[in-house]
Amino acid sequence: MSVDVNNKPLTEPSSDNTDGGWVRKAWGVVDDRMGISALAYPVPEHANRFAWSLGGITAVSFVVLIATGIILAQFYAPSPELANSSIRSIETTVWAGSFIRGIHFWAAQAMYVAALLHLIRVFLTGSYKKPREGNWLVGVAMFGLLTFAIFTGTVLKWDQEGFEALGHNIEIGALLGGVGFWFSPTFSGQLPILLRLYSAHVVIIPGIILVLVLLHFLLIKRHHMSPHPSLPVGKLTEQAAALEPTKPFTEHIRRLVTFGIALVGILGILAVLLPATIGSSPVAGIEITRPPWLFWWPFTLENWFGLPAIVWGEVAFFLILAALPFVDRNPKRWWRKRPVAMTLALLLLLTLIALSIIMILTPAKNHLGM
Numbered sequence: 001m002s003v004d005v006n007n008k009p010l011t012e013p014s015s016d017n018t019d020g021g022w023v024r025k026a027w028g029v030v031d032d033r034m035g036i037s038a039l040a041y042p043v044p045e046h047a048n049r050f051a052w053s054l055g056g057i058t059a060v061s062f063v064v065l066i067a068t069g070i071i072l073a074q075f076y077a078p079s080p081e082l083a084n085s086s087i088r089s090i091e092t093t094v095w096a097g098s099f100i101r102g103i104h105f106w107a108a109q110a111m112y113v114a115a116l117l118h119l120i121r122v123f124l125t126g127s128y129k130k131p132r133e134g135n136w137l138v139g140v141a142m143f144g145l146l147t148f149a150i151f152t153g154t155v156l157k158w159d160q161e162g163f164e165a166l167g168h169n170i171e172i173g174a175l176l177g178g179v180g181f182w183f184s185p186t187f188s189g190q191l192p193i194l195l196r197l198y199s200a201h202v203v204i205i206p207g208i209i210l211v212l213v214l215l216h217f218l219l220i221k222r223h224h225m226s227p228h229p230s231l232p233v234g235k236l237t238e239q240a241a242a243l244e245p246t247k248p249f250t251e252h253i254r255r256l257v258t259f260g261i262a263l264v265g266i267l268g269i270l271a272v273l274l275p276a277t278i279g280s281s282p283v284a285g286i287e288i289t290r291p292p293w294l295f296w297w298p299f300t301l302e303n304w305f306g307l308p309a310i311v312w313g314e315v316a317f318f319l320i321l322a323a324l325p326f327v328d329r330n331p332k333r334w335w336r337k338r339p340v341a342m343t344l345a346l347l348l349l350l351t352l353i354a355l356s357i358i359m360i361l362t363p364a365k366n367h368l369g370m
């Protein structure tokens with residue numbers, strides 16, 4: 001065996017590479033520089049359950065939206081004259097255009113549903129309680145931005161549905177007085193409002209969500225995943241949490257990748273079986289369409305009380321969410337032990353579902369310009 005200048009034996013390079021030596025070496029080189037193995041820190045075992053992976057699934061949907069959105073942005077023309085026809089040409093002339101558009105549409109629905117279910121999980125396990133109130137507020141802000149992203153996406157189609165959504169948006173902006181200045185078509189004389197909503201949809205909203213997601217993740221790392229709600233409350237929680245079995249975080253990432261692949265498969269099937277729709281160019285002065293399903297409940301309020309009710313309904317909904325950790329001072333986290341919070345939340349949920357069902361049963365009415 002050869003030796004080096006210090007008389008230490010030199011390792012012979014592996015000639016057949018059967019021990020995976022070069023793979024390990026390459027991994028070591030990358031890991032030394034990127035710190036990937038530092039991700040193998042311990043997290044409680046319960047974090048690997050599906051209910052505790054819903055935040056990660058929301059993040060995966062967001063990644064799919066960004067990837068497909070970048071492709072669509074190469075072909076979409078954000079001007080009132082061309083918007084509708086450019087989407088039609090994505091459907092008919094761009095290779096796999098209809099499929100990519102379908103995935104983008106369904107990923108938006110998936111992200112909204114996953115975020116909603118994640119919010120419900122955080123509520124049921126009392127994970128918004130001290131010290132996670134700040135992270136709950138970050139989540140509420142992201143949920144609001146996600147709602148706005150779906151709204152602006154609907155307008156971009158520039159068909160009857162999008163045009164009526166924009167009409168509501170402009171009137172709501174006017175109702176808000178000075179606060180609603182950005183939604184006024186005259187705010188920027190040079191640019192059509194469609195172009196400004198497009199910049200919000202592709203840059204401003206996803207950019208802010210991205211920053212908030214990073215803050216969300218940093219806070220989860222800082223406070224750790226909340227302990228299982230069945231553990232004792234108060235000072236004993238930390239001690240009991242320390243005894244919980246753990247798994248490396250990399251295993252959680254591996255599970256999320258698996259969920260992500262399954263999600264993309266499901267989105268692909270939906271994109272083929274139920275492609276995203278597009279109506280013909282809009283006609284001003286009529287109201288004949290229904291909004292996307294997440295806006296059904298405020299639109300029933302609009303049918304009953306007029307356009308301002310959409311604003312008051314949405315503001316009330318987000319204020320209830322934001323106030324929750326500060327109003328609910330019960331330290332218990334297990335849902336079975338919080339009958340008041342559970343009853344009120346169930347009432348809120350049933351009200352939203354009932355208002356949505358009423359919206360389906362009611363024919364579209366005229367509200368704009370009234």
Ligand code: HEM
Binds near residue numbers: 054119143216
């Ligand atoms: C919209 C994008 C969102 C993303 C990408 C996201 C992502 C995540 C992830 C990955 C976790 C780790 C635990 C889990 O997956 O269940 C988490 C925890 C958490 N999220 Fe979100 N979330 C989002 C929205 C929300 C919303 C809407 C809320 C509530 C209003 C919220 C509140 C929280 C809280 C309080 C925690 C800590 C919970 C714990 O430690 O058990 N998040 N989030």
